[in-house]
Amino acid sequence: MVSTVNDAASGSKVEKHAFSDRVTIRTILTRPDGGVGLAGQRVRVGGWVKTGREQGKGSFAFLEVNDGSCPANLQVIVDASVADLGQLVPTGTCVSVEGLLKNPPEGTKQKIELRVEKVIDVGTVDPAKYPIPKTKLTLEFLRDRIHFRPRTNTISAVARIRNALAYATHTFFQENGFLYIHTPIITTSDCEGAGEMFQVTTLISEAEKIEKDLIKNPPPTEADVEAAKLVVKEKGEAVAKLKSEKASKEAISASVAELTKAKENLAKVEERSKLKPGIPQKDGKIDYLQDFFARQAFLTVSGQLQVETYACAVSNVYTFGPTFRAENSHTSRHLAEFWMVEPEIAFADLKDTYNSVLDESYTPNDSFWASIAVMGSILFLRIWGFKDKLPFVSSFWLLDKCLDDMEFMAKNYDKSCIDRLRMVASTAFERISYTEAVDLLLEAVKEGKKFENNVEWGIDLASEHERYLTEVKFQKPVIVYNYPKGIKAFYMRVNDDLKTVAAMDVLVPKVGELIGGSQREERYDVIKSRIEEMGLPLEPYEWYLDLRRFGTVKHCGFGLGFERMILFATGIDNIRDVIPFPRYPGRADL
Numbered sequence: 061m062v063s064t065v066n067d068a069a070s071g072s073k074v075e076k077h078a079f080s081d082r083v084t085i086r087t088i089l090t091r092p093d094g095g096v097g098l099a100g101q102r103v104r105v106g107g108w109v110k111t112g113r114e115q116g117k118g119s120f121a122f123l124e125v126n127d128g129s130c131p132a133n134l135q136v137i138v139d140a141s142v143a144d145l146g147q148l149v150p151t152g153t154c155v156s157v158e159g160l161l162k163n164p165p166e167g168t169k170q171k172i173e174l175r176v177e178k179v180i181d182v183g184t185v186d187p188a189k190y191p192i193p194k195t196k197l198t199l200e201f202l203r204d205r206i207h208f209r210p211r212t213n214t215i216s217a218v219a220r221i222r223n224a225l226a227y228a229t230h231t232f233f234q235e236n237g238f239l240y241i242h243t244p245i246i247t248t249s250d251c252e253g254a255g256e257m258f259q260v261t262t263l264i265s266e267a268e269k270i271e272k273d274l275i276k277n278p279p280p281t282e283a284d285v286e287a288a289k290l291v292v293k294e295k296g297e298a299v300a301k302l303k304s305e306k307a308s309k310e311a312i313s314a315s316v317a318e319l320t321k322a323k324e325n326l327a328k329v330e331e332r333s334k335l336k337p338g339i340p341q342k343d344g345k346i347d348y349l350q351d352f353f354a355r356q357a358f359l360t361v362s363g364q365l366q367v368e369t370y371a372c373a374v375s376n377v378y379t380f381g382p383t384f385r386a387e388n389s390h391t392s393r394h395l396a397e398f399w400m401v402e403p404e405i406a407f408a409d410l411k412d413t414y415n416s417v418l419d420e421s422y423t424p425n426d427s428f429w430a431s432i433a434v435m436g437s438i439l440f441l442r443i444w445g446f447k448d449k450l451p452f453v454s455s456f457w458l459l460d461k462c463l464d465d466m467e468f469m470a471k472n473y474d475k476s477c478i479d480r481l482r483m484v485a486s487t488a489f490e491r492i493s494y495t496e497a498v499d500l501l502l503e504a505v506k507e508g509k510k511f512e513n514n515v516e517w518g519i520d521l522a523s524e525h526e527r528y529l530t531e532v533k534f535q536k537p538v539i540v541y542n543y544p545k546g547i548k549a550f551y552m553r554v555n556d557d558l559k560t561v562a563a564m565d566v567l568v569p570k571v572g573e574l575i576g577g578s579q580r581e582e583r584y585d586v587i588k589s590r591i592e593e594m595g596l597p598l599e600p601y602e603w604y605l606d607l608r609r610f611g612t613v614k615h616c617g618f619g620l621g622f623e624r625m626i627l628f629a630t631g632i633d634n635i636r637d638v639i640p641f642p643r644y645p646g647r648a649d650l
């Protein structure tokens with residue numbers, strides 16, 4: 061039995077995994093001594109062979125085994141007397157083995173290796189057929205083998221970083237008194253009013269079912285219905301006759317039973333005779349009353365509107381979940397399904413004093429800065445003047461939790477990713493109004509900078525504009541605020557100039573827009589006319605208007621694109637590679 065074993069010499073022990081009889085490779089290799097102090101201990105490990113080779117004329121084999129608990133592989137040595145080596149060496153083979161940890165001979169790169177005494181289980185691989193046989197494969201190639209890509213160094217590192225950032229997000233909000241609200245995935249309101257929603261309906265599958273059924277069992281004809289009606293009539297008359305003849309109770313109830321059966325049959329025949337192929341229509345339009353929810357429903361584009369109902373009741377809330385946009389975007393920064401962190405705070409407004417709040421030379425050095433989700437919150441707190449509530453801890457969350465993965469990213473994808481995290485943590489963010497941003501872009505154009513998209517006041521900034529501001533002009537995160545109301549959503553608070561809204565976007569190097577937020581319009585009359593002005597129907601937003609009719613409160617919130625934060629942290633170029641199962645036009649594998 062392999063369990064925790066004490067090493068008397070060093071006092072160190074290797075921890076057994078809580079839910080299996082193995083130890084994770086992480087517990088061996090990520091110790092400060094690299095595992096040296098564990099020599100002599102007996103352990104069981106399980107994992108997948110990254111590379112394997114037979115040595116010494118087939119007398120033993122070296123296997124590099126990885127179990128996903130850390131980026132590093134454990135070197136495993138198996139003698140030919142212990143197992144069939146040919147079965148163990150192909151890349152992708154799964155092995156569960158038991159043996160003794162040993163210090164390898166001087167001069168080798170490993171600090172500790174496992175000498176196998178017993179092979180417990182093998183999940184074999186036919187190398188000629190294994191879809192990801194080589195170790196260096198492009199990320200594009202891996203997108204076509206989505207079920208195997210977690211076995212690669214990059215995708216497993218991304219998974220660990222993603223996990224750490226999700227943990228950081230919840231930790232930050234939990235430690236700062238926010239309630240996590242599970243907003244619905246299926247919704248009947250279009251938060252952004254942009255009509256980019258995926259519809260949720262059973263009308264199509266129901267119609268297909270009916271069509272198939274009607275082919276198999278053709279619907280009853282009018283004559284069938286008449287015949288069934290006739291049977292009911294006859295059975296009814298039979299009952300009446302028996303009753304008038306004062307027949308026995310038994311005879312009457314038998315006859316009533318037959319009548320009931322005939323009536324049931326008629327109901328069925330009538331029901332089936334109404335079945336029509338195709339989507340149900342009424343007055344020339346699709347009849348959503350017959351849909352699953354008896355109305356049109358969609359996948360959410362944002363949890364904001366619903367989370368506002370909780371902000372307007374329990375004050376500090378956040379939601380963190382998947383959101384969906386049916387936007388035909390083929391860029392490296394858009395997904396049809398992505399995760400968003402959305403805090404919402406009541407009793408908060410865009411303070412006139414925020415200048416002074418931001419100008420304070422606060423140099424944060426806390427773990428939460430490493431999670432950019434949290435960076436957003438800190439920004440939020442800074443912008444809205446809650447600076448005294450900033451958390452203070454001594455190290456970077458991501459560098460604390462996943463230093464080895466971050467080093468892997470720095471080595472293979474983006475040399476500057478770790479420095480970028482540090483920079484964001486220690487630099488005061490630039491803060492400019494939209495009008496100033498447009499002026500700066502126009503200035504750049506004058507000086508010869510070429511943009512594909514025309515620059516003028518009133519445009520929605522394109523990603524090339526955003527990246528110019530954050531990467532070239534300021535070379536640090538930039539908060540752009542007070543956007544023209546014409547390009548922003550109906551719920552944003554109209555500023556006194558009546559031309560702009562109290563919105564802010566946070567632009568960061570590498571990704572451009574990371575966060576979009578705003579103060580919400582709390583004035584009933586203003587928001588009602590904004591909805592109308594934008595040509596949106598009032599009826600679906602009546603409940604939202606109620607929040608302003610009854611006990612309205614100033615409140616603010618933002619949405620942070622979780623995958624964009626991972627792009628920012630890792631330096632990976634394409635957003636499709638930082639979500640486990642990317643969905644984009646033309647693709648929804650698994």
Ligand SMILES: NC(=O)C[C@H](N)C(=O)O
Pocket residue numbers: 251252361362364402403576577578617618619620
């Ligand atoms: N919660 C937010 O402010 C995010 C916003 N609803 C968006 O989707 O951009």
